[in-house]
Amino acid sequence: MREERLDIDQPLWDLSTFAGRWKHFAWQTDFRTCTVSNSELLEAKKLLENYKLGKEPAGTTQEQVVYAKKLYESAFHPDTGDLQNVFGRMSFQVPGGMLITGAMLQFYKTTTAVVFWQWMNQSFNALVNYTNRNANSPTTVSQLGIAYFSATSAAMITAIGCKSFWAKRASPLMARYVPFAAVAAANCVNIPLMRQNEITNGIDISDENGNKLTKSKLAAVKGISQVVISRIVMCAPGMLILPPVMERLEKYAWMQKIKFLHAPIQVMLVGCFLTFMVPTACALFPQNCSIKSNILERWEPENYELLKKNCEIKKIPTYLYFNKGL
Incomplete structure (x- = not known):
């Protein structure tokens, strides 16, 4: 039977719970990843990019993809995708x-x-x-x-x-x-x-x-x-x-x-x-992290107007989301 493909853009654990987030960050901030060379980190990033396109090398296992995801998330910035300075990483x-x-x-x-x-x-x-x-x-x-x-x-x-x-x-x-x-x-x-x-x-x-x-x-x-x-x-x-x-x-x-x-x-x-x-x-x-849209309506009217414009005829979401950083 063919192995089910991973959605590598999604976390491996449920991040809506503390236990799920703890497992995720224990995995992501594993200090052993600091010893991995830049060339291996870049190879992990390339493997993930190819995996998304369905063009990963023949014989690639799910364990290899998960490990590549671990290396990527421990060493690359989530917003820019740039390789971080090793001394500044949470790992x-x-x-x-x-x-x-x-x-x-x-x-x-x-x-x-x-x-x-x-x-x-x-x-x-x-x-x-x-x-x-x-x-x-x-x-x-x-x-x-x-x-x-x-x-x-x-x-x-x-x-x-x-x-x-x-x-x-x-x-x-x-x-x-x-x-x-x-x-x-x-x-x-x-x-x-x-x-x-x-x-x-x-x-x-x-x-x-x-x-x-x-x-x-x-x-x-x-x-x-x-x-x-x-x-x-x-x-x-x-x-x-x-x-x-x-x-x-x-x-x-x-x-x-x-x-x-x-x-x-x-x-x-x-x-x-x-x-x-x-x-x-x-x-x-x-x-x-999340913030209620009605808070913007009350305290940041100029940003709320932009929100209404970008939503056009769609309903304005109750909650809006952003990366809080680490």
Whole structure:
């Protein structure tokens, strides 16, 4: 019997449920895909293009097509189809995040270390935010520079301020939470600024069939807000649970003998958290986000008029959809 063909434009799981989204993102953000060469990634893209046309090589199995789809979705931008920088991909969140977050949690005692690792973290975040933006809203070099400088400054000011405050008034354990406070504050600055063009000019919104009908600034605000929450949730368990764990462990004599391993231990523990939390955070909200058309009628009348014009004699959809980015 002939093998049933896949609709490779559709997800393998039901994305209307959290469980389905979790499976999808665990599959899509698999950090092992970061080791795949660019030539193999481009071959996967070509295989999918040929498969759509029914011209795939003879003997191609469904497993090969599914793996090609995994490579494509982990490495290519969903809006443009361009190959993403490996360090900015969501599949690099586990190896990249564990190294930087582990270092932030370990080297928190001196102001110099705090400033350096916050700078490293925000540089990494800026790359991730830019790589996973809604690419239909281009951002200028000056806007990127302002976003990067502002987010980095916010992280450093928060970190130094918390460190100075808690050093005098709180226990040593509280000082370990300085990195999380800085990261949370910086995410609230970094992501909106990195994607400010979406808020200023609006993003494309479509009907359920993907037909672009108008733009919306409110849709951009909703999508970016959800991304900010997701990013904070992504790092929260590791940065909130590990400090008391390490505070307790470091009191044991055997831990005192292996101080040189404290940083690697924290890095590995953060990696364990992120392996689970990256898909969890990405799955919190649907990737294909929705907004009611009557909200546009009330708050964005000019975009609603464009919506009516593009719908012509057809009924205006109750819900409109857009890619919120990651």
